[in-house]
Amino acid sequence: MSTYLGIDLGTSATKGVILRDDGTVVARARAPHPDSRRGRPGRADPAAWEQSLVAVCLQLAPELAGVAGVGIDTHCPTVVPLGANGRPVALGVTWDNPALVAYFDRYSARRDPADVRSTGNHPSPSTFAAVAYHYLREAEPEAFAQLVTLGFAGTWLGRLLTGEVAMDPTQASYSGVFDTIADDPAWLSGALADLGIEASVLPPVRQPMDLLGTVSSTFAELAGMPLGIPVTVGCADTPAASYALGTGPGTRPFLIMGTTHVVNSCLAAPDLRARALQRRGVRPGEWLINGVTNGGDALASAAAVFGYGDKESAVAELVRLGAGIDGDEVLTAPFFVPHVMPERGPFWFEQPCAGLTGLHRSTTRAQLARGVLDGVIFADRMVLEATIPPGEDVIYLTGAFGEDPVLPQLLADATGRTFDVALEPDLPAIGAAAMCAEAVGRPTRCRLSTSRVRPRPESAALMEQRWQSFRAQWSTLSGREPLPPLSPTRPHDALARS
Template structure:
């Protein structure tokens, strides 16, 4: 029987694992996934059990590779970012992985920032502001300061994809898209760790894995792991990238007049830059495509807030399709109720790990439907705020948005975003762009494509529905809510320290 060659994209996000098999020309053959939850044992903690992730990844891969009609020719990785994984000399994890939602290292971030002449001096040097989610060195410093034995046993500091790559190949590294959020790497000259910054942070270079390009072949699948996963020994593995960077690569994102939204647990609006001129209001990083950078405006809990609402408030709605149907019956403006979605602190634009979520405008007449509508509207308002800041500070003009992710399955939410931002909002028929971007990197590692610039790469196109902006009667209600949304945090900031 003739076998179909496929590329595997492994996407390990904050809410689950997806493994997708694609033909070399981009057709999806099979998708397997498993859900997982973030562990929060203490206030401010947000961790993942990386061994459980690895078990789920293996299970998903095997559900694909047991199909005798396919053969895997390359594997790529995409992971939630940054997620620090401390490993011993054999790449075994030492404790749980610490995600970007974890705020325990806020004091270390402040300590590190205070070592520089000013916040601006640090930002000009590194390319990002010194916050926990864009300075993973602060988390390394926290472990050094508070978990001395764990630090002593650590031989390798990596990210989640570093750990997965080590399990697959016995080799590991950190890719440039995740090194960009370390605080010990100069984004304008993205070659290697910076020795001066390492000295200031007090982190030994010897504990850090090497920095490589995302499409780098980190090695081949070991014979032992090949037997376990039913793949050919030596199958090439690309180290991959952070999930949003992988999704941006999947659509071949290079147009400065477009923005790209990844609508998942976080809502991330991305702009592309052809010069290393960064604004600290955004999360800036290397693109998977060499010579380009991307700036992310990240709302930490855009989709996560809807999940929180479903689990804790509207508990009778067991899945998102029911919520999506229910919100179509809501009134734009939510009868004056506005939600500030800072359930896990917030990144862009307030950059406060202590920021809190707020419902404003509730009365005796407020209904559960109003609460639901307000959470959906908060996602659109956050996106509008990030777009407006991007146009103001980056000198760009956005006339359309390409969106991927599970959030694009909600037609009401997509139309709401088009209306609130007054832009064309285009979706792709395939929502798992991070997995696809990972698979494409696996294709480069396998030699199927020559580089991320290879014109034969079958990038995703916006072939789903395009939502045109309207000025319906609801638009005025949206704008009233948006103006309140923008005013809420400044009014309450003094209470959120």
């Protein structure tokens, strides 16, 4: 049997799996990125990514020698400016960089409304990553003068492995200068001209399962990887996970609870409302709708600020305490509005919007923890209701909680939904490896075990009361009406392009 390496370059760590072509994971590894951007909000250091990537490859060395190909996926969108030698000329620019708001305000209106519509997305700094071109031009002119390719994290990773550059449609969809809704997607030449962006700096757009090139001698020596094996173009992390789950039009949606919480569904035509994030799918003729909230960041931030332990154990302690109370203790717990950083669709907060309400002197440590948990999960419920029509009986759920049943059960109780929990923490890496297998003619079906979690009837009344109270507190703090649920009479496909 053949094996394939899947590399998942995440926001906080690199993960790798060795996938056999019967769908079995035979080895896996993880290495956190060194914390090299302290004090640089909105920037990311590709040198740190490279360190964690090499560490993962070295961990997998016993199995790596026999792999037949490499598939890749990355977090998105993070812009990485590359020079003539393919190396970064400056730190990467992440979608939540505070400086991008001013550049968005200055440049977004220069795009023709038809071009904005063609992006398939609500105008926002998070869907207009190409504006980093002007940010780098003004903030770092010496680096900008060396710019040859304005890529995303996936462009950087592919160039590091093979010496070739490309960008796939799942990442290009968040550039703000890419035709996401067309049958034949491409860069929007009119938008580039209106914005004064040199079209020559943008990499060619290629499909995720195209072969980008082969592992170069430089990287093979650096990481102990076989020389000359094929590498696919790859895609963003959520689309890679969707491939692993077999997602396609008409299949069940899924929720990933990681650093970011993402509700993902797949359509056979674009949704022109641009209510949530929209990107091209892994296959031509598919569109992914991503409802997003920064749930993992919110949990980690609150656990640290409220003193639930050190960095490694704080979230687990918060979950343990918060889940351990019931009845009146839950009913009188405070509420945490969890938007600790800018939010993408469907919230579209360009600035953080977080707070704690209902705290009083008799509030216990466990009640405070429950307030945080409910706030994060109720934000997930808002996203689910705004992006998934009622009537979806079961939703896939995956995340960093492993086999711990506590968080999935709280989520089911708070949302009233039934979830099939996929007990697999490395879905994006598995999807990337499986896409490579398909690209070289050995398609495989990923083997996933699931456990079903249903809402507990005895919790329904309490959670509904908490939900209604949270909606009121959320609206007061945010100054907005709560997100309206998606109407069952007008699902995504009914509003798709005719």
